Amino acid sequence: MVSNVVFGRGSFNQLEEILLLKRLNVNAPFIFLVDDVFQGNEKITSRIPLSYEDEIIFISAEEEPKTSQVDALVEHIILKFKDRPSGIIGIGGGTLLDLAKAVAIMITNEGETSDYQGWDLVKNPAIFHVGIPTISGTGSEVSRTTVLTGPEKKLGINSDYTPFDQVVLDPELIADVPKQQWFYTGMDCYIHCIESLTGTYLNAFSQSYGEKALELCKEIFLGNDLSPVESQDKLMMASWHGGMSIAYSQVGIAHAMSYGLSYLLGTKHGIGNCIVFDQLEEFYPEGVKLFKEMKLKHDIQLPTGICKDLSDADFNTMIDVALGLVPLWENALGSNWQKTITRAKLRSMYEQM
Incomplete structure (x- = not known):
């Protein structure tokens, strides 16, 4: 610590x-x-x-x-x-x-x-x-x-x-962070919470931090009563608590797949997580539903079609990077995660982005 x-x-x-x-x-x-x-x-x-x-x-x-x-x-x-x-x-x-x-x-x-x-x-x-x-x-x-x-x-x-x-x-x-960057980086924190709180690595220590960070994210990104000063203070503490939560558990599917985007396409971490998470209703239904509400409230338009012109070699590179992050998949889906996440499954998921 x-x-x-x-x-x-x-x-x-x-x-x-x-x-x-x-x-x-x-x-x-x-x-x-x-x-x-x-x-x-x-x-x-x-x-x-x-x-x-x-x-x-x-x-x-x-x-x-x-x-x-x-x-x-x-x-x-x-x-x-x-x-x-x-x-x-x-x-x-x-x-x-x-x-x-x-x-x-x-x-x-x-x-x-x-x-x-x-x-x-x-x-x-x-x-x-x-x-x-x-x-x-x-x-x-x-x-x-x-x-x-x-x-x-x-x-x-x-x-x-x-x-x-x-x-x-x-x-x-x-205080002066541009709105888009504020949202994408704040959503990194929110996604930390969802991946930690729904993961198989979850324990009481990480849960206590994750729940507090999630509560703060909801206040910041869905509430209407916070002043700019309150929002800044709370976001700084949400980031801290979200980071503490994953330090004692792990992140999950959004991070594993966004690493592939980043490695191949240079996609920035925050926006990459958002692009991936937006497509993960199958794995995080409640978390993605709330994310879409936040996105709508703040009028955020995510990039689309970023994988449409990729070659087979490109897809294989992203898949190799994502599959190499074994603890993230284990946290998300358990020790038998490979029964769910095949190369074909990953490719079909990337093709939606």
């Missing part, structure tokens, strides 16, 4: 105090990985507490994070600074938070990032790392995985060394 959490409007201003106690020496910088949407935005950049050799690296979140991207960042840091960094701070949405977690791990572990895609493959503890979400829904700020697209698969680095050492939850930072 995340060791330290600060929550509250304006809590981003506590970052300097937090980092002051963690600096190893004047030659050991803090590296800030920041979504490049904030480049030139004084509301954010002027509040980042830079000292000594500290560096801000602006990174585009237009594409899903890649193992090669992590390798390049680690190489840059190792070659530029003579001392190991004091810490890595990720500021942004799920892409930046996943990159920050992965870089912190790879500073202390040899080889390529793709070597660690899987469960409990990391041998050495990561360096100190901090997550500051500026979009809420992915749960990356609390999860024990960092989802990355590698040369052969899209799969997380799942380990006890992945979670952040410190998280700063400042709802003010998510």
Whole structure:
């Protein structure tokens, strides 16, 4: 679990105090990985507490994070600074938070990032790392995985060394998220809840977090009484609780299939989950019904026909990626999931998207 959490409007201003106690020496910088949407935005950049050799690296979140991207960042840091960094701070949405977690791990572990895609493959503890979400829904700020697209698969680095050492939850930072992005990322949280609460891995711990996150999602996306401030606060906590729920259970079919879309087509995680989940009435009837109500209420039109021109090889690539995520299928359908999910079944499902 995340060791330290600060929550509250304006809590981003506590970052300097937090980092002051963690600096190893004047030659050991803090590296800030920041979504490049904030480049030139004084509301954010002027509040980042830079000292000594500290560096801000602006990174585009237009594409899903890649193992090669992590390798390049680690190489840059190792070659530029003579001392190991004091810490890595990720500021942004799920892409930046996943990159920050992965870089912190790879500073202390040899080889390529793709070597660690899987469960409990990391041998050495990561360096100190901090997550500051500026979009809420992915749960990356609390999860024990960092989802990355590698040369052969899209799969997380799942380990006890992945979670952040410190998280700063400042709802003010998510106030300016565009509506479409707000919806897609929020639905990632909602889908976490549905997949966790209906899964075979469910236990009392994950259920308690999942039920609270689902309750908050209903308030945010179907209610009419929340002010913008209340909505921001609640969405940040829904993301946290949804992430905690899947940390102690697992996600399911929507995530497994969206990984295939992302690997082949580069479809962003949130919208990919929505495209898939919209077609899953067979498996999550009540959850999909509620999702369609949310989509209608907020006038969201999902892309259609994204798989219509794919070749047989393309479909096989997506199917291979999806089928490789065995724990997700086991959570959704149990140990005999392969009796239900065949390659032909998956292809027919992808063809509907």
